[in-house]
Amino acid sequence: MASPEPLAPSGALAVPATGGRRSYWRKLSSHPFFWPGASLVTLVLLVALLAPEIAPHPYWQIYPNSGLGPTGGPLPPQWSLRGFFLGTDWLGRDVLSRLVWSARISLQVGIFASAISGAVGLLIGLVSGYFGGWVDMVLMRFTDIMMGFPFLFFLILVIALIGPSVEVIYMSMGLLSWQSIARFTRGQVLSVRRETYVDAAAAVGGSRSRIILRHIMPNIITPVVVLASLSISGNIIYESTLSFLGIGVPDPIPSWGKMVSGGLSYLMVDPTLVLFPILAISITTIGFNLLAEAFNATANPRSQRRGRR
Numbered sequence: 001m002a003s004p005e006p007l008a009p010s011g012a013l014a015v016p017a018t019g020g021r022r023s024y025w026r027k028l029s030s031h032p033f034f035w036p037g038a039s040l041v042t043l044v045l046l047v048a049l050l051a052p053e054i055a056p057h058p059y060w061q062i063y064p065n066s067g068l069g070p071t072g073g074p075l076p077p078q079w080s081l082r083g084f085f086l087g088t089d090w091l092g093r094d095v096l097s098r099l100v101w102s103a104r105i106s107l108q109v110g111i112f113a114s115a116i117s118g119a120v121g122l123l124i125g126l127v128s129g130y131f132g133g134w135v136d137m138v139l140m141r142f143t144d145i146m147m148g149f150p151f152l153f154f155l156i157l158v159i160a161l162i163g164p165s166v167e168v169i170y171m172s173m174g175l176l177s178w179q180s181i182a183r184f185t186r187g188q189v190l191s192v193r194r195e196t197y198v199d200a201a202a203a204v205g206g207s208r209s210r211i212i213l214r215h216i217m218p219n220i221i222t223p224v225v226v227l228a229s230l231s232i233s234g235n236i237i238y239e240s241t242l243s244f245l246g247i248g249v250p251d252p253i254p255s256w257g258k259m260v261s262g263g264l265s266y267l268m269v270d271p272t273l274v275l276f277p278i279l280a281i282s283i284t285t286i287g288f289n290l291l292a293e294a295f296n297a298t299a300n301p302r303s304q305r306r307g308r309r
Contacts, residue, residue, distance in 0.1 A: 024298065027298050028294060028295065028298040031293075031294040031297060031298055033290040033291070033293045033294040033297075034290075034291065034294040036287075036290055037286075037287050037288070037289070037290025037291035037292075037293075037294060038287075038291060039287075040283055040284070040286060040287025040290070041284075041287040041288060041291060043283070043287075044103055044107065044280075044283065044284045044287060045107065047100050047103045048100075048103040048104040048106075048107045048108075049104075050100075051100045051101050051103065051104050054100045055094075055096065055097035055100050055101060056084075056085065056094060056096060056097060057084075057093075057094040057096075057097045058097065059093065059094070059097045059098045059101040059252070059254050060093070060252035061093060061094070061097075062091050062092050062093055063088065063092040063093070063094075064092050066092075067084065067088040067091075067092030067093065067094070068088065068092045073090070073266065073269060073270070074087055074088045074089050074090050074092075074266060074269075074270050074273060075087045075088045075092075076270060076272070077272065084096070086099065086272065086276055087270065087272060087273070089259070089262060089263070089273060090262055090263075090265065090266060090273075095259075095272075095273065095276060097254075098254035098259060099254075099256075099259070099276055099277065099280060101254045102254045102255050102256045102259065102277065102280065103280065103284070105166060105239075105249060105253060105254065105255055106236045106239055106240065106255070106256060106281075106284065107236070107284075108166060108170065109166065109169055109170040109173070109235060109236065109239040110170075110232040110233070110235040110236040110239065110288075111232060112170040112171075112174065113169075113170040113171075113173035113174040113177070113231075113235040114174070114228050114229055114231050114232045114235060115174070115228070116170065116171060116173075116174025116175060116178075117173070117174040117175075117177045117178040117181060117228060117231065118178075118181055118224060118225065118227075118228030118229075119174075120174065120175065120178035120181075120182070121178035121179070121180070121181025121182040121184075121185055121224070121228070122181065122182075122185050122217075122221075122224050124139055124143065124178065124182040124185070124186075125181065125182040125183065125184065125185020125186040125187075125188070125189060125224075126185060126189055126212055126216070126217065127139065128140055128182070128186045128189075129185065129186040129187070129188070129189025129190045129193065130189055130193065130208070130211075130212055130216065136186070139182075140183070140186070143179050143182050143183060146176075146179050147179045147180075151176060151177065152238070152241070154176055155172055155173065155176060155238065155242070156242070156245075156247060158172045158176070159172060159242065159247055160247060164242075164247055164248060164249060164250050165249070165250065166249055166253065169239060169242065169248065169249065170235070170239075173235050173238060173239075177231065177235075180227075181224060181227055181228055184223075184224065184227055185220065185224050188220040188223065188224070189216060189220060192215075192216050192219050192220060193216070197215060198211060198215050198216065201214070201215050226295050229292075229295075230292040230295065230296070232288050233284070233285040233288035233289050233292070236281070236284055236285060236288075237281070237285060239255065239257065240255065240256050240257030240260070240281055241257060242257065243255035243256070243257030243258040243261070244257035244258065244260055244261045245257075245261075246258075246261065256277040256278075256280050256281050257277075257281075259273065259274075259276070259277040260274050260277045260278060263277070
């Protein structure tokens with residue numbers, strides 16, 4: 001199934017397992033994209049975590065009298081202590097409150113979907129790479145079939161059948177977007193399986209589960225986690241797309257995509273209704289993409305060398 005592809009490196013992610021981690025993080029922190037990306041992501045995370053304290057009004061509260069203009073339209077930004085700092089929307093709800101609460105929804109969907117896809121891809125890749133034979137053939141052919149289907153179409157279909165909710169959205173995204181992680185994990189397992197310490201563990205009678213959990217997984221888990229985290233920005237964009245189309249999170253839960261969709265009708269009257277959520281989406285995705293590029297360049301030096309040519 002055509003999933004939201006993370007920024008996958010062309011070769012194996014050469015993240016050190018033990019002694020080289022200090023050197024790896026030193027190189028990562030010196031990458032020019034790391035600190036700008038980390039700053040933007042930290043800002044969005046703080047906004048999401050502190051949403052109850054930052055939001056001046058309940059995000060679901062409608063103010064039919066004070067929140068709408070004389071003609072019944074949204075109010076522009078008001079720079080007063082008790083006013084609506086970023087104005088109100090078409091129903092008379094506070095834009096700032098909905099904007100900061102949307103950060104929590106978007107990050108919840110993006111991070112949880114990436115965690116689910118990473119866990120599923122890790123499990124399938126481990127089993128496929130370690131056991132090989134017909135198990136490998138069946139799992140990889142199933143993975144190829146899943147990659148051949150349009151991701152967004154099936155995502156819309158699943159949500160339409162089950163019903164929209166935050167949990168359904170991130171679970172659907174995670175369960176439909178694990179394929180690239182599974183194939184990458186399989187390649188890492190095939191490489192680690194040839195190591196001497198794995199043969200030694202099998203020779204002394206170590207069980208398959210023990211070999212996988214104690215000797216193989218610790219040596220591949222870091223690059224797999226890095227690869228899974230690269231899909232967070234794509235998941236956020238997909239959630240915004242679903243909400244923009246009207247099949248995302250249900251009312252009254254706020255979403256940046258839903259804010260953009262509703263604000264389009266008032267674009268000529270008050271463009272800030274569209275500008276603010278688009279700016280929030282841009283800041284979030286740019287931050288995660290900058291971090292992704294820093295992780296990718298540090299973990300796969302060959303791609304960094306190619307970029308300098």
